[in-house]
Amino acid sequence: MSLLTRTAADATGARADGPPSGPSSDAPAAAPPAVRRRVGARALRLLGRTALKTVAVAALLLLWETAPRLGLVDRTFLPPVSEVARAWWGLAADGQLGENTRASLVRSLAGFGIAVGVAVPLGLLIGWYRPVADLLGPLLEVFRNTAALALLPVFVLLLGIGETSKISLIVYACTWPVLLNTISAVRTADPTLVKLARSMDLSTPRLFLKVILPASVPAVFTGVRLAGSVSILVLVAAEMIGAKAGLGYLINAAQFNFAIPQMYAGIVTISVIGLVFNQVLVSVERRLTAWRVPAAA
DSSP: OOHHHHHHHHHHHHHHHSOOSSSOTTSOOOOOHHHHHHHHHHHHHHHHHHHHHHHHHHHHHHHHHHHHHTTSSOTTTSOOHHHHHHHHHHHHHTTHHHHHHHHHHHHHHHHHHHHHHHHHHHHHHHHHOHHHHHHHHHHHHHHHTSOTGGGHHHHHHHHOSSHHHHHHHHHHHHHHHHHHHHHHHHHTSOHHHHHHHHHTTOOHHHHIIIIIHHHHHHHHHHHHHHHHHHHHHHHHHHHHHSOSSSHHHHHHHHHHTTOHHHHHHHHHHHHHHHHHHHHHHHHHHHHHTTTSOOOOO
């Protein structure tokens, strides 16, 4: 073989053994078009739902801002939302908002936590054991129909105007939604699941822990979320009557001094706290009920 032939053969082999001229095999593979389309459609749906949820709030804020300025309502009693925002910032800057919010949250969370800690076990007991239900049923019917605020003077007379009466009133008001929903959840457990568990020779404690308790979680959390709203509403009403700190006290004092923007700032703060509290409870519920099969769209 001539020198020229060998040189050409060597060059051809080098080109064959060298790196490929196309894209590198180490580069990540692109997602299939169908996957990209599904991801894009999901993102668009999420964006659409978010925009739809904000439309009503934006419309309310726009109406709140323009109606007083156009003279549709008396701005003395309903100032524009921009004035309320400035009042809110002023209260936050001088520490009044933080101090009063802290006082309300301590009372509300304490009463709410005690109510849940008492009502859930008691509701499970009443719903599971018929003799306990027969014993406590008449008392439940009497007190469940008595409004918490109607008993506020009784709590004040018995416990004074300090923290004990306010927290006790919150405990009383929050107990009933949790208790009644827990009782209903235990009594309405799927009978098919109960029969299947009994056919597997599960003991009563294991039947309760493995079947009844998990099936009751969604209904129990419905009562817990209702109790969360009740804890804030009842507390604000109690603080308006006898308190030296708290959002209810702030709103009442602002109304008494005719500081209307500060009054609305306190009301907006209560609404935001209730919204955040509810979202926290929804997140906890989703985590505890992750085993549930989502409903078909």
